[in-house]
Amino acid sequence: MNPDEYCRQKAVPGGSSLYYSLLFLTPERRRAITALYAYCREMEGVIDECSDAQLARTKLAWWRLETGKLFEGKQSHPVANALRPFMEKFQIRAELLNEIIDGTEMDLAQTRYLDFTGLARYCNQVAGATGLVAAEILGCRNPRTLEYARDLGTAVQLTKIIRDVGADARRNRIYLPMDELKRFEVPAADILQLKYSDNFSKLMAFQARRAGALYDTAMRSLPQEDRHAQRAGLIMAAIHRATLAEIEREGFRVLTHRISLTPLRKFWLAWKTWVSN
Numbered sequence: 001m002n003p004d005e006y007c008r009q010k011a012v013p014g015g016s017s018l019y020y021s022l023l024f025l026t027p028e029r030r031r032a033i034t035a036l037y038a039y040c041r042e043m044e045g046v047i048d049e050c051s052d053a054q055l056a057r058t059k060l061a062w063w064r065l066e067t068g069k070l071f072e073g074k075q076s077h078p079v080a081n082a083l084r085p086f087m088e089k090f091q092i093r094a095e096l097l098n099e100i101i102d103g104t105e106m107d108l109a110q111t112r113y114l115d116f117t118g119l120a121r122y123c124n125q126v127a128g129a130t131g132l133v134a135a136e137i138l139g140c141r142n143p144r145t146l147e148y149a150r151d152l153g154t155a156v157q158l159t160k161i162i163r164d165v166g167a168d169a170r171r172n173r174i175y176l177p178m179d180e181l182k183r184f185e186v187p188a189a190d191i192l193q194l195k196y197s198d199n200f201s202k203l204m205a206f207q208a209r210r211a212g213a214l215y216d217t218a219m220r221s222l223p224q225e226d227r228h229a230q231r232a233g234l235i236m237a238a239i240h241r242a243t244l245a246e247i248e249r250e251g252f253r254v255l256t257h258r259i260s261l262t263p264l265r266k267f268w269l270a271w272k273t274w275v276s277n
Helices: 001-012 017-021 027-049 053-070 078-086 095-110 116-140 144-163 164-169 178-183 188-191 196-220 231-249 263-275
Strands: none
Touching: 001 027, 001 078, 001 188, 017 027, 017 231, 017 263, 027 053, 027 078, 027 095, 027 116, 053 078, 095 116, 116 144, 116 231, 144 164, 144 196, 144 231, 164 188, 178 188, 178 196, 196 231
């Protein structure tokens, strides 16, 4: 299996939101974005697959070394080999790749966030940094596009947090800010025990409004001159925002269900967004 195929299998399963976001890209940019997201999946895999925190830290330390070697052309991992041809062409920066690792390390240090300030920092590192690298790969002439990219990455991450509350609770993780659970009178134990309540619905509606506002902020930040180039990101935004709306329509039943869009609807959103921008 060559590095590109490894990355495709790692990051772009058929039917995923990323799969539809990349459908209409040129082969070169598709390969670069796929390698980037495979890099992110490798980091996530360290957390998901390692029950021993020290082992996970050792693996992330290895990835920091591998990332450094990537910029020297001395990399060995298939994902790093897939990224290597695009480092200079798309100006992929070491600090952003390391920021993704920093965000992953936060998952080792904590399973709760006291307030949104801490959660926003986590989202910025694991998703905002990814958005910045992706924006450069897609084409970025105006610096304001980078503001859009970081905000969009954070909005998508918040949507995933809302969607995955139940799945995260089964792993003893609660990403919803603790001070907001207290404000809406939702005990953390209720989330861990997958208990629904009117207060839980109100809490989730608050989270959805925040994510929606961040999508709006991102869209306002995107300069018209870069809109065409950033269409793959706009597809990602359209699919995740539609998922957020579907979660709201289903009454935030996210503790016991994983709510998602059908492949046909994702394709329709991708095509509609591509042709209209």
